[in-house]
Ligand SMILES: Nc1ncnc2c1ncn2[C@@H]1O[C@H](COP(=O)(O)OP(=O)(O)OP(=O)(O)O)[C@@H](O)[C@H]1O
């Protein structure tokens with residue numbers, strides 16, 4: 588029944604933007620990742636699920652250049668790359684929004700959006716930062732994801748969790764990334780704010796960005812993900828496509844209830 592209009596591809600079709608092959612990572616004796624294969628396409632939302640300690644954050648850190656795999660390969664648009672630092676990853680169009688958000692409460696939305704990537708002002712005007720240009724750009728990026736912040740000039744410490752998450756996600760858009768990685772963006776959010784963040788993920792996808800999102804909320808996952816990748820004890824144990832799995836199959840894969848059967 589899925590007849591797609593000419594030119595519109597199914598999410599996940601075609602060459603992946605990012606591909607991991609056999610990626611392993613150890614912390615001392617702890618096997619955090621074991622021979623993980625993963626592909627991510629533009630315009631696709633992939634959810635990463637699994638129990639605490641399954642290796643989800645480590646996998647995101649490998650893709651964002653924070654942790655380095657002990658073995659395995661990473662390719663961007665078919666070319667093998669080394670993601671040595673977050674800057675290298677950003678250079679390959681990969682931007683990460685971390686679990687702890689790392690917003691500066693005492694700074695306003697504009698300063699937070701441009702933290703570490705400030706626009707310099709013209710030297711002859713004697714201004715270290717081009718505040719006006721940053722405000723215009725901040726408004727544009729916030730509008731593009733329909734994040735509503737009444738005042739760009741008040742400290743973000745007073746904003747709601749959903750607004751803060753919105754700013755953190757918008758910060759990733761300043762560099763116009765192809766892939767956005769989100770580590771538990773809906774954790775600790777209320778129902779309305781959660782819905783806002785899920786909408787936001789949909790908009791990232793509509794902008795033809797790939798999204799990899801870690802979540803413990805299986806309802807969120809089922810709502811937002813085109814594909815679900817299940818991790819357990821550092822290994823990828825199953826992968827499900829939207830509409831072709833049930834909640835109980837997902838839970839069984841996460842807990843290992845159906846050991847041996849491959850989702
Ligand atoms: N820097 C580190 N040093 C030592 N061990 C680590 C480090 N980072 C992660 N680990 C270990 O690697 C394993 C995977 O951890 P990771 O944080 O990736 O799990 P997770 O799936 O994100 O879990 P959670 O759902 O709790 O966030 C765990 O056993 C963890 O203790």
Ligand SMILES: [Mg+2]
Nearest residue numbers: 643644645770
């Ligand atoms: Mg984690």
